[in-house]
Amino acid sequence: MSDLPALDPSPAPSPRPTPFVPSRLALFLAFLQIGVSAFGGALPWGRRVLVEERGWISEKEFTEIITICQAAPGPNMVNMAVFIGTRYHGVLGALIAFVGIIGVPLAILLVVNEVYHSYAHLPQVKSGMHGMAAAATAYLLYISLKMGGPFWKRPMGIVLCAAATALAMFAHWHMALVLLVCGSVGVVLSKRGKL
Amino acid sequence: MKGSDQLVDMALLYVSLGFLCIGGSLPLIPDMHRFFVETRGLMTTAEFAGYIALAQVAPGPNILYVALFGYHVAGIAGALTVLVSVSVAPFVTMIFASYMFERLQTNPWREIVLRGLAPVTVGLMFAGCMLLTRGFADWRAWLLAGIAFTVFMTTKLHPLWMIGAGALAGVVFGL
Numbered sequence: 001m002s003d004l005p006a007l008d009p010s011p012a013p014s015p016r017p018t019p020f021v022p023s024r025l026a027l028f029l030a031f032l033q034i035g036v037s038a039f040g041g042a043l044p045w046g047r048r049v050l051v052e053e054r055g056w057i058s059e060k061e062f063t064e065i066i067t068i069c070q071a072a073p074g075p076n077m078v079n080m081a082v083f084i085g086t087r088y089h090g091v092l093g094a095l096i097a098f099v100g101i102i103g104v105p106l107a108i109l110l111v112v113n114e115v116y117h118s119y120a121h122l123p124q125v126k127s128g129m130h131g132m133a134a135a136a137t138a139y140l141l142y143i144s145l146k147m148g149g150p151f152w153k154r155p156m157g158i159v160l161c162a163a164a165t166a167l168a169m170f171a172h173w174h175m176a177l178v179l180l181v182c183g184s185v186g187v188v189l190s191k192r193g194k195l
Numbered sequence: 196m197k198g199s200d201q202l203v204d205m206a207l208l209y210v211s212l213g214f215l216c217i218g219g220s221l222p223l224i225p226d227m228h229r230f231f232v233e234t235r236g237l238m239t240t241a242e243f244a245g246y247i248a249l250a251q252v253a254p255g256p257n258i259l260y261v262a263l264f265g266y267h268v269a270g271i272a273g274a275l276t277v278l279v280s281v282s283v284a285p286f287v288t289m290i291f292a293s294y295m296f297e298r299l300q301t302n303p304w305r306e307i308v309l310r311g312l313a314p315v316t317v318g319l320m321f322a323g324c325m326l327l328t329r330g331f332a333d334w335r336a337w338l339l340a341g342i343a344f345t346v347f348m349t350t351k352l353h354p355l356w357m358i359g360a361g362a363l364a365g366v367v368f369g370l
Contacts, residue, residue: 072217073213073216075285079285082289086294106262112253113246127370128362128363128365129362129365133241134337135340135357136358137324138341139357140320140324150310151317164315164317164318168318168322169322175215175223178318179312183311186313190311
């Protein structure tokens with residue numbers, strides 16, 4: 001979570017959203033565009049479409065909303081779709097934006113998957129997938145390291161991180177238990193300024 | 196297990212995972228691996244890792260790989276079941292958050308909780324990486340992953356190029 005904004009102790013009130021409200025169709029198309037152009041992470045594309053191209057939200061507001069999206073369960077850009085959709089058109093807007101960002105990419109992925117499986121018996125395809133999986137695993141490791149942010153400089157942060165890995169991997173703790181136990185410790189440490 | 200039972204089984208898993216996927220879905224990989232590979236035996240670790248890789252090469256939010264797990268088990272119905280189930284908690288939370296935007300903005304606990312959860316989130320992602328390495332065929336896969344990791348760390352190359360290069364290397368060297 002290294003891309004969390006540093007919290008200003010006295011944040012200036014963000015400018016009120018402009019009275020402009022995009023139509024339902026425009027909302028759908030914006031998130032459709034984000035969904036189909038998002039290769040390897042949707043966030044940069046969300047910023048590009050919503051802030052630079054459409055100008056629906058300010059740079060500052062985008063950062064604030066992403067912070068909320070990170071604190072909530074769910075993928076950041078899907079969360080942002082629901083958030084922005086709700087702002088403009090309530091629950092229906094949330095559904096429209098959600099289907100926009102998920103629907104077409106899902107269809108593309110299922111087609112890619114079918115094509116992959118009709119050639120899956122070829123040894124070359126299997127080899128290629130193994131190579132791809134190795135590179136993707138390395139990418140996951142890289143992203144994990146990048147997400148660490150400030151806690152890498154805190155001894156307690158590193159200990160807590162290692163503890164979570166070990167409990168999940170070697171002690172076979174359930175994910176929820178790891179989150180509850182280590183997360184509680186983390187929040188206490190964080191409150192005391194140790195993270 | 197009957198088809199409809201499997202759908203309910205997956206729906207229950209993913210509704211609960213939906214509540215837990217703070218900081219993305221990747222920390223939940225150990226749990227999904229346990230479900231699909233270890234306890235239910237619905238796919239192998241290589242297939243499991245392959246689906247995650249496949250979702251990386253297609254456009255869209257990365258969460259879509261979970262739909263492929265569902266598709267593997269029960270076709271389109273499985274894909275939709277998993278995707279809708281995992282979205283229930285985020286969907287409700289974000290609608291609430293959108294209405295509460297102003298109030299959340301001034302709450303100092305938001306930053307405190309985020310900071311406290313960050314090491315745990317990343318620790319669970321490491322566990323996910325370690326699980327995926329179980330699908331590695333031999334030392335050459337480790338070497339390839341090592342090279343890829345070095346490239347990610349030292350260059351700004353778009354990850355897709357490296358994942359594509361990994362596929363090519365796999366074919367050329369017959370991984």
